[in-house]
Amino acid sequence: MKYHKLVENAGRPQGFWGKMMIKAMNKGHSELTDWALAHIKINRSDTALDVGCGGGKTVSKLCTKIGNGKVFGIDYSQLCVDNSKKLNKNNIICGKASILQASVSSLPFDSNKFDVVTAVETYYFWQDKLNDLKEIYRVMKPGGRLLLVFEMVKSDDEPHKWDSIEKKLGIEAVSRDGIKDILLHAGYQNIRTYTKSENGWLCATAEKEQV
Numbered sequence: 001m002k003y004h005k006l007v008e009n010a011g012r013p014q015g016f017w018g019k020m021m022i023k024a025m026n027k028g029h030s031e032l033t034d035w036a037l038a039h040i041k042i043n044r045s046d047t048a049l050d051v052g053c054g055g056g057k058t059v060s061k062l063c064t065k066i067g068n069g070k071v072f073g074i075d076y077s078q079l080c081v082d083n084s085k086k087l088n089k090n091n092i093i094c095g096k097a098s099i100l101q102a103s104v105s106s107l108p109f110d111s112n113k114f115d116v117v118t119a120v121e122t123y124y125f126w127q128d129k130l131n132d133l134k135e136i137y138r139v140m141k142p143g144g145r146l147l148l149v150f151e152m153v154k155s156d157d158e159p160h161k162w163d164s165i166e167k168k169l170g171i172e173a174v175s176r177d178g179i180k181d182i183l184l185h186a187g188y189q190n191i192r193t194y195t196k197s198e199n200g201w202l203c204a205t206a207e208k209e210q211v
């Protein structure tokens, strides 16, 4: 019962079980996020965006890495926005972080704003993945870096690993080639993927064309 209620709230947390899920994600995705963040260059003065920021843990990790830069988080769940704001209270007070309610499909930012964009465990839920990746591309600076992070990865060794979650949530685990392909179609360059075989984790980095 508890597990099912939690899982149901992965895509758009709300209510009591949404709150529980946010707590679980902040804890459960921390190691995955640290592993993935090691694959992307983050400078002290960068402006960064975390898409689908959930409970705000990645925003807080980015704030630690970024010195005099700024970190934005967006999520379409109001509960996530509230929880991210709570977790990042001090960073918000000092002007280092800002959390907004928004969809990845229509980001409330000018074009060419961000040096770095991260998206941890959220891509599966996006309704229009190709256009959503293009929308992220729009807000990235030329030469800006994108990091996509995945735990739900198709595996030849365990082909049915994600069957029940896929069915329950109506989402699909990703493959390395599928992610490379869609990033290429969305216009990204220098696409690289990394896997952690012990856990089956995958992350992809990609860049916006330099002008």
Ligand SMILES: C[S@@+](CC[C@H](N)C(=O)[O-])C[C@H]1O[C@@H](n2cnc3c(N)ncnc32)[C@H](O)[C@@H]1O
Binding pocket: 010, 011, 012, 013, 025, 026, 029, 051, 052, 053, 054, 055, 057, 058, 074, 075, 076, 077, 080, 102, 103, 104, 105, 119, 120, 121, 122, 125, 126, 127
């Ligand atoms: C599984 S949670 C991951 C949260 C966080 N990134 C983490 O790693 O803990 C997926 C998050 O993506 C958000 N999300 C899903 N689709 C979205 C969309 N189209 N636009 C903005 N946020 C979205 C959900 O509300 C949820 O907070």
